[in-house]
């Protein structure tokens with residue numbers, strides 16, 4: 111296939127161009143063209159492809175096929191000469207990330223001897239895997255300070271081609287992956303990388319570089335970073351969140367973390383206290399129900415309890431003496447039946463399951479001393495409670511009338 115002239119090598123700021131269609135083809139069922147020249151950057155080297163239009167038609171993907179650059183299109187275009195337009199905001203965003211990545215990689219190496227093992231420039235966030243086991247806050251700051259100092263020195267970013275046999279004369283940060291004529295991207299006197307990507311012409315255009323996260327991977331550290339516009343948007347979002355929290359706590363931005371920690375500790379203590387009070391209340395309530403009951407068999411449809419509360423109450427009653435309890439509870443969409451008995455009684459409550467099942471559609475189960483059933487027919491709960499009572503009066507020796 112014919113090799114495409116890469117206009118973005120010559121000028122990364124060229125966003126409009128005219129070119130000739132030299133080949134029309136297909137890619138995964140979509141029309142695709144190869145041009146004699148292009149300003150579209152193809153997906154490669156950790157950088158995403160350029161967005162834009164060719165002859166007014168949207169470019170969906172750009173691929174490098176051994177030197178021929180394939181533009182995958184949304185619909186067919188005519189042959190001959192065509193006008194191309196690269197989406198500038200997307201391209202410039204990637205130029206900021208890519209240039210920032212070179213400076214950041216060198217700053218990691220210079221400051222902490224941390225080598226770049228790989229990087230990826232994503233649509234929202236970019237990552238850099240560095241050969242470091244750990245990093246302290248002070249080291250983190252040192253790397254950020256160094257990379258931003260280089261950005262603010264507004265150094266020139268040069269690109270030039272060097273034949274393979276002379277590449278040894280260039281102090282490359284990493285050995286080149288390709289052979290033949292190599293393209294070197296030099297952040298003036300600071301970093302030398304073999305790279306085919308698009309970069310800013312001066313470091314000042316990167317604006318700022320910020321590390322925004324880190325995680326351990328394969329025994330190394332993978333950093334998340336944002337440059338330029340992305341760093342601004344990230345700061346904007348976090349700033350709003352922090353100010354909102356500071357307002358809610360009536361404290362300064364710097365005190366938010368301590369306030370959240372205090373709130374979490376208070377909440378834990380309150381939950382513990384609430385639990386203790388619930389237990390005391392349940393014991394008290396169980397006593398009330400027992401006093402009001404006419405015998406050891408207690409049955410009722412409870413209108414103001416959740417299934418969890420009803421189970422808790424039933425268990426408190428059966429451990430307070432010799433009792434069998436049947437509670438019906440109307441949940442939001444279903445009816446619940448809870449049956450429990452004291453350990454000194456002997457009936458196996460699982461025997462209730464087929465009995466209730468023969469009256470109402472229901473499912474559930476349990477053990478010999480506690481059974482819970484759920485039915486969609488919550489209006490008929492009283493019938494289920496009555497049936498359970500009748501079963502207990504027949505099957506529990508100590509409850510026989």
Ligand SMILES: [Zn+2]
Pocket residue numbers: 208209212295303305306307308309
């Ligand atoms: Zn690069």
